[in-house]
Amino acid sequence: MDFLSFLDFKITDLIDILLVATLLYYIYKLVRGTVAINIFIGIVLVWGFWKLTELLEMKMISSVIGGFMQVGLIALIIVFQQEIRKFLLMIGSTNFANKRKFIKHFKFLKQEVTTIGTDVDSLVSACDKMSSSKTGAIIIIKRSNSLDFVKSSGDKMSIKITQPIIESIFYKNSPLHDGAAVIEGNYIVATRVILPVSNERNIPLRFGLRHRAAVGITEKTDSLAIVVSEETGMITYIKNGEFVLYNDLTELSSMIKEDLM
Numbered sequence: 333m334d335f336l337s338f339l340d341f342k343i344t345d346l347i348d349i350l351l352v353a354t355l356l357y358y359i360y361k362l363v364r365g366t367v368a369i370n371i372f373i374g375i376v377l378v379w380g381f382w383k384l385t386e387l388l389e390m391k392m393i394s395s396v397i398g399g400f401m402q403v404g405l406i407a408l409i410i411v412f413q414q415e416i417r418k419f420l421l422m423i424g425s426t427n428f429a430n431k432r433k434f435i436k437h438f439k440f441l442k443q444e445v446t447t448i449g450t451d452v453d454s455l456v457s458a459c460d461k462m463s464s465s466k467t468g469a470i471i472i473i474k475r476s477n478s479l480d481f482v483k484s485s486g487d488k489m490s491i492k493i494t495q496p497i498i499e500s501i502f503y504k505n506s507p508l509h510d511g512a513a514v515i516e517g518n519y520i521v522a523t524r525v526i527l528p529v530s531n532e533r534n535i536p537l538r539f540g541l542r543h544r545a546a547v548g549i550t551e552k553t554d555s556l557a558i559v560v561s562e563e564t565g566m567i568t569y570i571k572n573g574e575f576v577l578y579n580d581l582t583e584l585s586s587m588i589k590e591d592l593m
Contacts, residue, residue, distance in 0.1 A: 333499045396543065450592055451518050456585045458498035459560050459567050468562030469502040470512040470542045472527070477553035479522075483514055486525035493518050502560075512545065528552060530573065539568075546570045556591055 359372065382401060385394040450473060462469050472479065487508065491497055493515065501523055504508045511524035529541060530548035546557035551573035559568040569576045569584055571591060578584040 337356070365400075413509045434448050449518065450515060450588075451587045452592070453587050454493055454495045455498065455515075455558070456581050456588070458495040459558055460581055461495070461499055462502055462560045463565040465502060466562055466565040467499075467502050467560060468509075468542060469498075469558075469560040470527070470546055471558045472512050472514045472525070472546070472549055473558070473588070473592065474516045475555040475556065477555065479514055479516075479549075479553060479555060482525050482527055482549065483522040486511055486514070486522045489520050489523055491520045493520060511548075532573070543568060543570070547573050550574075556588060558588075565585065 352557040356376070378397065379401065382394065382397040383497040385397060455471065455473075458465065459471075480578055497520065498513070500506060501513055501520070512527050513520055514522040514525055527545035528548040529544045532544075532547060532551075535544060535547060540561075540563075542559050542561070543553075546559045546568070547570055549555055550557050550570050554572070559570065560566075561568070567581075567584070569578060569587065576587065578587060
């Protein structure tokens, strides 16, 4: 029977199912906790019903739903604009084989690879000092994506990273303490930077605008963010729009160094 032809299961069908399941899982991770999750679930249900009508050869209802799905594609791109951007950024920023180590094999790119690395130990030590004094701070570390669109909102700098410099920037009476500091390589390149604030609903209420801004910039770029809470002194590490847990500052320093490789 043609109706039972789908039982002719092949290895390619299994791979197809696994790929679709993986894709749906990552899309779900991107939209969970947002208003878009309800739209996503609705689309999955409509799509499932459409495929069921095709399987049962209900041609009229199948053509109606199929037409709706095709026309609705443009609307979906508008509705999921931020999520699509984040998904493409996630794919483009994936480091399967450590790109920089691969590039080192090419001599003509030697100048680009030999850039000075970030002094993570001084950075973490400064955060530890600011934590003990409950000095609020938000530090953004550039990776591959450009941060020019946020750097332009602050004051341009070119200061080599040291522990005293970072502490002086975020000192409560300093004119530079309000806003974020942006780090590229081993230099602070901008201060008093205004960052986009995340609209994620699953961020705990105990976190304020600093943390929302850190989540926002790490959602839109592959940068890393370190936040020191002015209320509790807690040091928070944020990557890819998510809070990263660590046991102590030694582990935090190691994690940042690994993420910057």
